[in-house]
Amino acid sequence: MDVKTLCLGVLFFGDATGYEIRKACSEGMISHLYEAGYGSIYPALAQLSGTGLVTCTEMAQDGRPDKKVYSLTEAGRQALIESLREPPAHDRIRSEFMFGLLFSQLLPNAEVGKRIDERIAWYRDGLERMRTCLGHDMAPGAQFVTGYGIAVYEAAANYLETHRDTLIRTLSQSEDTVEEQPAREAVGR
Amino acid sequence: MDVKTLCLGVLFFGDATGYEIRKACSEGMISHLYEAGYGSIYPALAQLSGTGLVTCTEMAQDGRPDKKVYSLTEAGRQALIESLREPPAHDRIRSEFMFGLLFSQLLPNAEVGKRIDERIAWYRDGLERMRTCLGHDMAPGAQFVTGYGIAVYEAAANYLETHRDTLIRTLSQSEDTVEEQPAREAVGR
DNA sequence: AAAGTCTATATCGGGCCAATATATATCGGC
DNA sequence: GCCGATATATATTGGCCCGATATAGACTTT
Numbered sequence: 001m002d003v004k005t006l007c008l009g010v011l012f013f014g015d016a017t018g019y020e021i022r023k024a025c026s027e028g029m030i031s032h033l034y035e036a037g038y039g040s041i042y043p044a045l046a047q048l049s050g051t052g053l054v055t056c057t058e059m060a061q062d063g064r065p066d067k068k069v070y071s072l073t074e075a076g077r078q079a080l081i082e083s084l085r086e087p088p089a090h091d092r093i094r095s096e097f098m099f100g101l102l103f104s105q106l107l108p109n110a111e112v113g114k115r116i117d118e119r120i121a122w123y124r125d126g127l128e129r130m131r132t133c134l135g136h137d138m139a140p141g142a143q144f145v146t147g148y149g150i151a152v153y154e155a156a157a158n159y160l161e162t163h164r165d166t167l168i169r170t171l172s173q174s175e176d177t178v179e180e181q182p183a184r185e186a187v188g189r
Numbered sequence: 190m191d192v193k194t195l196c197l198g199v200l201f202f203g204d205a206t207g208y209e210i211r212k213a214c215s216e217g218m219i220s221h222l223y224e225a226g227y228g229s230i231y232p233a234l235a236q237l238s239g240t241g242l243v244t245c246t247e248m249a250q251d252g253r254p255d256k257k258v259y260s261l262t263e264a265g266r267q268a269l270i271e272s273l274r275e276p277p278a279h280d281r282i283r284s285e286f287m288f289g290l291l292f293s294q295l296l297p298n299a300e301v302g303k304r305i306d307e308r309i310a311w312y313r314d315g316l317e318r319m320r321t322c323l324g325h326d327m328a329p330g331a332q333f334v335t336g337y338g339i340a341v342y343e344a345a346a347n348y349l350e351t352h353r354d355t356l357i358r359t360l361s362q363s364e365d366t367v368e369e370q371p372a373r374e375a376v377g378r
Numbered sequence: 379a380a381a382g383t384c385t386a387t388a389t390c391g392g393g394c395c396a397a398t399a400t401a402t403a404t405c406g407g408c
Numbered sequence: 409g410c411c412g413a414t415a416t417a418t419a420t421t422g423g424c425c426c427g428a429t430a431t432a433g434a435c436t437t438t
Contacts, residue, residue, distance in 0.1 A: 009291065036425085043424095085296070092282070094282075097280060099190070099198065102334050141294055142291055145291050148348050151344050151345070152341055171329055208417050383434100384434080385432100388429100402417090
């Protein structure tokens with residue numbers, strides 16, 4: 001599955017411009033599942049347009065630059081369904097935040113605390129948006145996914161809140177032995 | 190942060206071959222935070238070796254192909270710390286599983302159930318490994334991160350288990366109206 | 379009136395990664 | 409004792425992806 005399928009999926013919920021699709025995939029609800037930026041979306045739309053899976057209607061606007069509104073065609077709908085049918089690839093995640101915490105012994109304690117606090121705030125913010133979202137009329141799948149997001153974010157925020165101080169305390173205690181601390185095992189597997 | 194920093198990080202916990210680094214980043218504990226395959230790791234190691242951040246010792250083995258064991262140099266250690274100091278980029282996630290569920294109305298119910306069951310099994314498997322891991326001696330950061338992983342996976346698995354049947358039931362109920370169902374709002378933001 | 383944000387489209391260089399090639403060893407099952 | 413599968417080990421490539429950047433008028437804030 002690639003960004004082309006992502007665009008088809010967004011367009012399934014209604015016509016949109018490239019700009020709006022990007023918003024959905026990098027700020028909106030979908031950004032929690034599958035992110036994408038301009039550099040992926042615009043080329044994808046051009047290709048989809050070329051193969052007839054979407055149509056593009058240029059709309060002149062007073063003042064602002066022209067809008068290009070994309071719509072899913074019947075062929076696009078079929079292509080979306082076909083893509084969704086094949087077994088989903090394994091999740092791809094890349095969390096610099098978590099990776100950095102692995103090495104929290106190498107960072108100043110204040111920095112560690114600051115990062116955790118920021119992350120908690122980020123989760124709380126996401127939770128608020130998701131809860132607001134649940135009030136509206138949604139497809140059953142979207143409802144399920146949103147509920148899942150809430151459950152996971154809640155657990156993450158709670159863990160960070162309840163274990164933050166313990167981590168900092170532990171780091172403080174072993175602070176002075178950091179210099180000669182030998183490498184440890186138990187990360188390789 | 191890129192795969193070069195990832196390699197430096199893994200090597201901080203002890204010398205390793207490219208093969209072992211890949212194992213840690215695509216099967217081991219680190220794979221839950223930051224994945225990488227051969228195509229990223231081998232070029233990264235070559236570059237790190239060229240700039241003196243790691244050293245490479247070739248070890249002949251009876252039978253098996255030669256091993257190239259990489260070690261972090263002092264310069265590499267400093268480079269790692271410097272990289273970790275800069276604020277972590279936003280998490281990047283790409284979950285085809287979750288994205289697919291958004292459109293569960295377009296999939297056969299049996300398929301939806303199967304995917305959820307597989308995902309639950311995957312979480313449970315990950316949980317078991319992480320819990321085993323916690324028994325061993327670990328750096329405080331690694332312990333914190335592992336605990337976080339357990340909390341999140343547990344919440345995810347529980348949500349899927351308790352809401353699986355509700356989703357399927359809801360899908361079955363609206364099954365016959367799928368054909369003429371209009372596009373819905375509330376995904377754009 | 380300057381500075382910043384929002385709508386809107388588009389490109390590029392470099393990074394990443396799945397798939398693939400190569401070679402040998404070991405282990406379980408028949 | 410042989411076969412297929414799995415594990416050890418390194419390396420390349422084509423294509424996808426994406427952060428940064430350019431452009432540009434309108435609206436908002438200071």
